[in-house]
Amino acid sequence: MIPKNQIFAAPMAGISDKPFRTMVRMFAPDLPMVTEMISCHSLTMQHKNCLRNFDNYADEGNIGAQIFGAAPRLMADAAMMLQDAGAAWIDINMGCPVPKVATRAGAGAFLMRNHKLAGEIINAVVRAVQIPVSIKTRLGWDDSHKDWQNLIHIAADNGAKFAVLHGRTRAAGYVGSATHPEIKDMPIPIIANGDIKSSLDVQNMLHLGYDGAMMGRAMLGRPWIFGRVLGIANVPQDMVTVVTRHLELMIEYYGEKTAVSMFRKHLAWYSAGMPNSADFRTKINQLTDVSAIKQEILQFWGCVANI
Ligand SMILES: Cc1cc2nc3c(=O)[nH]c(=O)nc-3n(C[C@H](O)[C@H](O)[C@H](O)COP(=O)(O)O)c2cc1C
Incomplete structure (x- = not known):
């Protein structure tokens, strides 16, 4: 087996x-x-x-x-x-x-x-x-x-x-x-x-x-x-695509309202230990609009990638 x-x-x-x-x-x-x-x-x-x-x-x-x-x-x-x-x-x-x-x-x-x-x-x-x-x-x-x-x-x-x-x-x-x-x-x-x-x-x-x-x-x-x-994959370089994909899969499965609140813990884990992650989590926890969340994801990982 x-x-x-x-x-x-x-x-x-x-x-x-x-x-x-x-x-x-x-x-x-x-x-x-x-x-x-x-x-x-x-x-x-x-x-x-x-x-x-x-x-x-x-x-x-x-x-x-x-x-x-x-x-x-x-x-x-x-x-x-x-x-x-x-x-x-x-x-x-x-x-x-x-x-x-x-x-x-x-x-x-x-x-x-x-x-x-x-x-x-x-x-x-x-x-x-x-x-x-x-x-x-x-x-x-x-x-x-x-x-x-x-x-x-x-x-x-x-x-x-x-x-x-x-x-x-x-x-x-x-x-x-x-x-x-x-x-x-x-x-x-x-x-x-x-x-x-x-x-x-x-x-x-x-x-x-x-x-x-x-x-x-x-x-x-x-x-x-x-x-x-x-040994078949690396840490992804493009975190925006990975995190956004996860959010979209959650929305497809749970519907927008439930997905948004459930996704907060995943965002906390994805961002753990990264610069400014506490501020990022505070912001995300106040947002309910999917496009605003996607924008924050873009800003957070876009900026981090540029450091
Ligand atoms: C939040 C959470 C949920 C869990 N849910 C289950 C579960 O549904 N079924 C199960 O057998 N074990 C569950 N576990 C136990 C884990 O499968 C695993 O046995 C435990 O976390 C130890 O492994 P780790 O040190 O790799 O995390 C859960 C653990 C945590 C922390």
């Missing part, structure tokens, strides 16, 4: 939506990417307020659709719907620490506390679809319960084809450095995740026995990073 040394783009709620995935693919067309997590309840009920419930993946190539939930039957139904929508594989979220998912829904990271239910969910999903199934999990619930190896064995026994391991516990959330245990004698390939930012980091993971690496936050404001790490 996964060739050795594969690099993946991580699922990130509120970020790795269809417009962002299109941006990443401009620089790394064949990259395996994972969607934002999709609630099995919201998907099977086709909730209208969640656009991603209606995504079509047929034109997206190597894409894993990530689902979360705690009900095996609904998870299986959701997986079938995503298979029909063209997903290349299904990823099951077993690591999300946010209370809405892990505590109230008993899903995501909570499944690290209930390996029996985790196994039932994997089994139901694997039996429902013909495409491969993976899990994405963490080292464990907290420092006293780092039982990821057990969960990986359960995943493999129930037919998962690979697993992504985020090198933190649920208790750690996203704080502190990720630690990546050495991989030995695992029944399925393991992809490393957590604080991976460069080709050197990827190489280090491969030396530790991982079959590949997944990058998340390193892609914020840098959709070209995968192309760079793979």
Whole structure:
């Protein structure tokens, strides 16, 4: 299922939506990417307020659709719907620490506390679809319960084809450095995740026995990073075209009003660390008119490029 040394783009709620995935693919067309997590309840009920419930993946190539939930039957139904929508594989979220998912829904990271239910969910999903199934999990619930190896064995026994391991516990959330245990004698390939930012980091993971690496936050404001790490793209010179294209894709997908407010965070990431970026963000946050925003983008990157 996964060739050795594969690099993946991580699922990130509120970020790795269809417009962002299109941006990443401009620089790394064949990259395996994972969607934002999709609630099995919201998907099977086709909730209208969640656009991603209606995504079509047929034109997206190597894409894993990530689902979360705690009900095996609904998870299986959701997986079938995503298979029909063209997903290349299904990823099951077993690591999300946010209370809405892990505590109230008993899903995501909570499944690290209930390996029996985790196994039932994997089994139901694997039996429902013909495409491969993976899990994405963490080292464990907290420092006293780092039982990821057990969960990986359960995943493999129930037919998962690979697993992504985020090198933190649920208790750690996203704080502190990720630690990546050495991989030995695992029944399925393991992809490393957590604080991976460069080709050197990827190489280090491969030396530790991982079959590949997944990058998340390193892609914020840098959709070209995968192309760079793979050695097939450079940092773009023409940032005005890149940033404007992203904005246009967001408008096509969400409509102007929602896109403009959602795009502000991307603009903050694109401009982070650049001269006058704080002023730029202040200005952008006050604008709602698309042509005025485009004008600011032109001025900011046009000027920066001339420095
Ligand atoms: C804003 C945000 C949203 C995330 N959304 C998801 C998600 O939908 N599904 C998931 O499995 N992990 C999600 N994650 C976790 C990331 O996929 C990844 O495991 C984590 O950020 C560690 O990798 P990194 O250090 O490369 O960012 C999210 C993380 C952040 C910061």
